[in-house]
Amino acid sequence: MRRKLLAGPYLIWMIGFIIIPLVLIAVYGLTDKNGAVTLANVIAISTPEHAKALWLSLELSFVSTVICLLLAYPLAMILRKRNIGRGSFIVFIFILPMWMNFLLRTLAWQSLLEKNGVINGILTFLHLPPQSLINTAGAIVLGMVYNFLPFMVLPIYNVLCKIDDNIINAARDLGASFWQTLLFIWIPLSVPGIISGITMVFVPALTTFVISNLLGGSKILLIGNVIEQEFTRGSNWHLGSGLSLVLMVFILISMALIAKYDKNGEGTTF
Amino acid sequence: MKILKKRIQYIAENFYLVLILIFLYAPIATLMVLSFNGSRSRNQWGGFSLQWYAEMFDSASIMAALQNTLVIALVSALVATVIGTAASIAINSMRQLPKTIMMGITNIPMLNADIVTGISLMLAFIAFGISLGFKTILIAHITFNIPYVILSVMPKLKQTNQSAYEAAMDLGATPAYAFYKVVLPDIMPGVLSGFLLAFTMSLDDFIITHFTKGAGINTLSTLIYSEVRRGIKPSMYALSTIIFVVVLTLLIITNFAPNRKKEEH
Numbered sequence: 001m002r003r004k005l006l007a008g009p010y011l012i013w014m015i016g017f018i019i020i021p022l023v024l025i026a027v028y029g030l031t032d033k034n035g036a037v038t039l040a041n042v043i044a045i046s047t048p049e050h051a052k053a054l055w056l057s058l059e060l061s062f063v064s065t066v067i068c069l070l071l072a073y074p075l076a077m078i079l080r081k082r083n084i085g086r087g088s089f090i091v092f093i094f095i096l097p098m099w100m101n102f103l104l105r106t107l108a109w110q111s112l113l114e115k116n117g118v119i120n121g122i123l124t125f126l127h128l129p130p131q132s133l134i135n136t137a138g139a140i141v142l143g144m145v146y147n148f149l150p151f152m153v154l155p156i157y158n159v160l161c162k163i164d165d166n167i168i169n170a171a172r173d174l175g176a177s178f179w180q181t182l183l184f185i186w187i188p189l190s191v192p193g194i195i196s197g198i199t200m201v202f203v204p205a206l207t208t209f210v211i212s213n214l215l216g217g218s219k220i221l222l223i224g225n226v227i228e229q230e231f232t233r234g235s236n237w238h239l240g241s242g243l244s245l246v247l248m249v250f251i252l253i254s255m256a257l258i259a260k261y262d263k264n265g266e267g268t269t270f
Numbered sequence: 271m272k273i274l275k276k277r278i279q280y281i282a283e284n285f286y287l288v289l290i291l292i293f294l295y296a297p298i299a300t301l302m303v304l305s306f307n308g309s310r311s312r313n314q315w316g317g318f319s320l321q322w323y324a325e326m327f328d329s330a331s332i333m334a335a336l337q338n339t340l341v342i343a344l345v346s347a348l349v350a351t352v353i354g355t356a357a358s359i360a361i362n363s364m365r366q367l368p369k370t371i372m373m374g375i376t377n378i379p380m381l382n383a384d385i386v387t388g389i390s391l392m393l394a395f396i397a398f399g400i401s402l403g404f405k406t407i408l409i410a411h412i413t414f415n416i417p418y419v420i421l422s423v424m425p426k427l428k429q430t431n432q433s434a435y436e437a438a439m440d441l442g443a444t445p446a447y448a449f450y451k452v453v454l455p456d457i458m459p460g461v462l463s464g465f466l467l468a469f470t471m472s473l474d475d476f477i478i479t480h481f482t483k484g485a486g487i488n489t490l491s492t493l494i495y496s497e498v499r500r501g502i503k504p505s506m507y508a509l510s511t512i513i514f515v516v517v518l519t520l521l522i523i524t525n526f527a528p529n530r531k532k533e534e535h
Contacts, residue, residue, distance in 0.1 A: 003363045010357030014375050017413040021390030078283045097294050101474045104510045108297035121313020207383035
C-alpha cells in the first residue's frame with residue numbers, strides 16, 4: 001500500500017522530536033556529569049528541600065482538583081439539563097477560557113490580588129482594611145482552579161450528555177430521591193468523564209511553575225519551579241532530568257487511569 | 271407548590287451559571303479595562319487612555335516578538351497541517367494494531383505535561399547540536415501542533431466513503447488526482463479547523479517556547495513573562511488584551527464556521 005508511506009514524515013518527526021527527547025530525559029536523569037550511571041538524581045527528590053516542594057505541589061494540586069470537581073459537576077449537570085446541545089454557544093463560553101493563554105489568565109489574577117491590586121483598591125475605597133492576598137498558597141490554588149476549571153467541565157459534560165434520559169426517569173419513577181439518583185445513576189455513569197477531568201486538572205496543576213511564580217512569589221516553590229530553575233538558572237540538567245523522571249511517574253499513573261476508565265475516549269477534551 | 275419549587279430551582283441554577291461566568295471572565299475583563307487606564311496604578315482610574323497601546327506599537331521589542339509569534343504560528347501550522355493530514359490518510363488505511371500504536375504516539379504530547387515536553391525537546395536540540403533560537407521554537411511548535419491536526423482530520427476521514435475514491439481510480443484517475451478531487455473536498459473542513467487550531471495553539475504556547483527559545487529571541491508570551499517578572503508594565507495589559515481578542519475571534523471561527531457540520535461521536 002502506497003498510502004501507508006504518507007505516514008513516513010510523521011513517524012520520522014515524532015521519533016525525532018517526541019520519542020528520542022523523552023529517552024534523553026531518562027539518559028540525563030540516570031547519569032551524572034561524567035556519564036556514569038547513577039540513581040542520585042532521582043533519589044535527590046528525598047532531600048528535604050525537594051521533598052517539601054513535591055509534597056506542596058501534590059497538596060495544592062489535590063485541593064485544586066477537588067474544588068474543580070465540586071464546581072464543575074453541578075455546572076455540567078445544569079448545562080446538560082438545559083438541553084442546549086453540544087456545540088451551542090452557551091456551552092462554548094464555559095469551555096472557551098481553556099484555549100486561552102494561561103500566562104495571561106494568571107497575569108489577570110496577579111493584577112487583581114496584588115498588594116496595590118484591584119481587589120485591595122476596592123477594599124480601600126470601601127474603607128475596609130487591605131488584605132495580603134498574593135504570595136500565599138491560597139492564591140496559587142485560586143490560580144489553579146481558575147486556569148483548569150474548563151478542563152474539568154468539558155469531559156464531564158460530554159459524558160453526561162450521553163446518559164439516556166429514560167434511565168434517569170425510570171429511577172425517579174421507581175421512587176429514587178434526587179440524591180439517590182445522583183449517587184447511583186449519575187456518578188457511576190459519568191466515571192470516564194470524571195477520571196479524565198481529574199487528570200486534565202491534576203497533571204498541569206502538579207507540574208506548573210508559572211502559576212506559583214506569578215501568584216506565589218519567590219518563597220513558595222513547587223516541584224515545577226525547582227525543575228525549571230535547574231534548567232534555566234542552576235543548569236544542573238542531570239538533576240533536573242532526574243526530578244522530571246519522578247514527575248513522569250505521576251503523569252504515567254494518570255495516563256494509565258485514563259486508559260482504564262475512559263477506553264472509548266469519551267471524556268477527551270478535544 | 272411544585273411549580274414554585276421548580277421556579278426557585280431554575281433561578282438558583284441560573285444564579286450558579288452566572289456566578290461561574292463571572293469567575294471565568296471578570297479577571298480577563300479587569301485586565302482589558304486596565305489596559306485603557308490613564309494611570310499606571312492598578313487601583314486608581316486615571317481616565318480613558320490609549321497611551322499604553324501607543325507605547326506598545328512604539329516598542330521595537332514588542333513588535334519583533336509579534337513578528338516572531340506570527341511567523342512561527344503560521345509556518346508551524348502550515349507544516350503541521352501537511353504532515354498531519356498525510357499521516358491521517360495513512361493511519362486511516364492501517365490495520366487495528368499499527369493504528370493503535372500511531373494514535374498512541376499522537377497522544378503522547380497531548381497527555382504529557384508541557385514542562386516535560388519542553389525540557390525533553392531542549393535536551394534533544396542540544397544533544398543534536400542545534401543551537402536554540404528561532405529554528406528550535408519552530409520545530410517544537412510543529413511537534414505539538416501535528417496531533418491537533420490529526421485529531422481534527424481523522425473524524426472527517428472516517429466519514430468519507432472509500433468506494434468513491436476507488437471508483438475514481440477505476441474511471442482512470444491517478445491516485446493524486448483522485449485524492450485531490452474526491453477525498454480532499456470531503457475532509458477539507460477538518461483540515462481547515464486543524465490548521466486554525468494549530469495556529470491558535472502555537473500563538474498561545476508559553477511553556478514549551480520558554481524552554482526551547484534560547485537567549486535573545488522572544489515570542490509575545492515569553493516577552494510578557496519576562497516583563498511581568500521585572501514589574502508590571504501597563505503596555506503588557508494592552509498586549510494581552512489584543513492577544514485575547516485575536517484568540518477569541520479565531521476560536522469562534524473554528525467552532526462556528528458555517529462549513530463545519532456538527533458531528534456527534
